Amino acid sequence: MPILQMIGITKQFPGVLALDNVDFEVERGEIHALVGENGAGKSTLLKILAGALAMDKGRILLDGKPLHFSSPLDAINMGIAVIYQEFNLVPYLSAGENIFLGREPRKFNGFVDFKTLHTKAQAILDRIGANFSSREIVSRLSVAQQQMTEIAKALSQNAQIIAMDEPTSALTEREVEHLFEIIRGLKEEGVAIIFVSHRLEEVFQIAERITVLRDGKYVGTKRIEETNRDEVITMMVGREIKEKIPKRPAPIGEEILRVEGLTRKGVFSDISFSLHRGEVLGLAGLVGSGRTEIARAIFGADPLDGGKIYLEGKEVRIRSPQDAIRLGIGLLTEDRKRYGLVLPLTIRENTSLANLMEVATRGFINFPKERAVAKRFVEELAIKTPSIEQIARNLSGGTQQKLVLAKWLFTKSKVLIFDEPTRGIDVGAKVEIYELMNQLAERGVGIIMISSELPEVLGMSDRILVIHEGKIAGELTREEATQEKIMHLATGGSLAI
Ligand SMILES: Nc1ncnc2c1ncn2[C@@H]1O[C@H](COP(=O)(O)OP(=O)(O)OP(=O)(O)O)[C@@H](O)[C@H]1O
Numbered sequence: 001m002p003i004l005q006m007i008g009i010t011k012q013f014p015g016v017l018a019l020d021n022v023d024f025e026v027e028r029g030e031i032h033a034l035v036g037e038n039g040a041g042k043s044t045l046l047k048i049l050a051g052a053l054a055m056d057k058g059r060i061l062l063d064g065k066p067l068h069f070s071s072p073l074d075a076i077n078m079g080i081a082v083i084y085q086e087f088n089l090v091p092y093l094s095a096g097e098n099i100f101l102g103r104e105p106r107k108f109n110g111f112v113d114f115k116t117l118h119t120k121a122q123a124i125l126d127r128i129g130a131n132f133s134s135r136e137i138v139s140r141l142s143v144a145q146q147q148m149t150e151i152a153k154a155l156s157q158n159a160q161i162i163a164m165d166e167p168t169s170a171l172t173e174r175e176v177e178h179l180f181e182i183i184r185g186l187k188e189e190g191v192a193i194i195f196v197s198h199r200l201e202e203v204f205q206i207a208e209r210i211t212v213l214r215d216g217k218y219v220g221t222k223r224i225e226e227t228n229r230d231e232v233i234t235m236m237v238g239r240e241i242k243e244k245i246p247k248r249p250a251p252i253g254e255e256i257l258r259v260e261g262l263t264r265k266g267v268f269s270d271i272s273f274s275l276h277r278g279e280v281l282g283l284a285g286l287v288g289s290g291r292t293e294i295a296r297a298i299f300g301a302d303p304l305d306g307g308k309i310y311l312e313g314k315e316v317r318i319r320s321p322q323d324a325i326r327l328g329i330g331l332l333t334e335d336r337k338r339y340g341l342v343l344p345l346t347i348r349e350n351t352s353l354a355n356l357m358e359v360a361t362r363g364f365i366n367f368p369k370e371r372a373v374a375k376r377f378v379e380e381l382a383i384k385t386p387s388i389e390q391i392a393r394n395l396s397g398g399t400q401q402k403l404v405l406a407k408w409l410f411t412k413s414k415v416l417i418f419d420e421p422t423r424g425i426d427v428g429a430k431v432e433i434y435e436l437m438n439q440l441a442e443r444g445v446g447i448i449m450i451s452s453e454l455p456e457v458l459g460m461s462d463r464i465l466v467i468h469e470g471k472i473a474g475e476l477t478r479e480e481a482t483q484e485k486i487m488h489l490a491t492g493g494s495l496a497i
């Protein structure tokens, strides 16, 4: 008897049939991957499992017994825990307080018994090999540590089913390894794991079965040893596509951006490079090596302690992102929630926000023009949405990422910095984003691309800078670059071997 059966689950949003009669089954102690393109319905299915969203039709059986939610707490009491793409932690409380939030052990006088709380929380954190104290404030924890806090919270609730929505997307390779150890340990204890990811290599590494959704429909379930990547991709997109990176080298023009000796104390130092029109400059390196911080400093989001920035040969002072945008420098960030989008606004409003002048006539927003621009982007980027009036918050994770892109494309930037442009984006949409980068380069835009995915760095860059501990460890041309050389430089080696 499977521990979980979801049968005929249907969920309609205004204009979008997010789930259409979907079946999904998980065995006790099984690691089950749930995959599909952006907007396929994965997160919606998990929200229904958590009782956070009501379904329109369908049944959920737990151990064969029907489950009826009257509140999200029911799922927790039934042993179901869902860890979302955006975590659900209170940033100013400690890890331990978050783990027992709403269920704090109390003293006889009714006050929270912090000593017991932290002892219990620490025991769970230790059990999953966490290397931090349960007294640490959540906002000071790394992404990986916050995730461990979420897992500890699920375990403190005796969860029998733990669903994780893209848990690895912001982790370093080593952290992913650790997460996989935790997942395998939980499996040994009989916990069923639902694992959502766009990274098929990870899915094939950890999962025992894969279920594929496409456009809200159930496509099929396969045992991992009976299938392969190509088959899963075909199931996901409904047609055969090769995971290829369609680089079209653009003519490389004159220098557009030059930085000299950029330094931010304790973060990076003495960063000098130049970027030409039509060029894609890859910034490789480990997560935490300082790549994102360099980009943020050029964009004026963080202060510099030293160094100069030249745009088209002239020295420029960039003290804020507004300065950078005015000069024609755009930054597409990996953290779309914090820097990229205004979630309560619509697609139309978000696309025009980065450059209101463009859609304004004599100081007033020209609404027909704004609508036309938004429509064009929705078409060009194949953004899945019933209308341009959809609120950004209601879009799937990957669709939000595409919208961030649309926003910057609209600014007619001279220099665009992409920070992990395809994180959380499905295989088909990735190719569309590479294609857009090609077009931008052909238009003469200079592109800096930060990426942790080596095939992407190798595939799209004309030239690659490898960053190690805040310094440029080496430069490679497109021709000479290999995965081994990049990893060698990124981990502190030199090329003279
Ligand atoms: N609250 C909502 N209101 C309206 N539409 C929604 C809402 N939540 C999700 N949708 C729509 O339902 C569909 C499924 O979205 P969902 O978030 O489940 O996709 P996903 O498979 O998790 O995609 P991704 O890989 O991009 O995270 C999308 O078209 C999305 O825009």
Ligand SMILES: [Mg+2]
Pocket: 042, 043, 044, 085, 165, 396, 397, 398
């Ligand atoms: Mg999702």
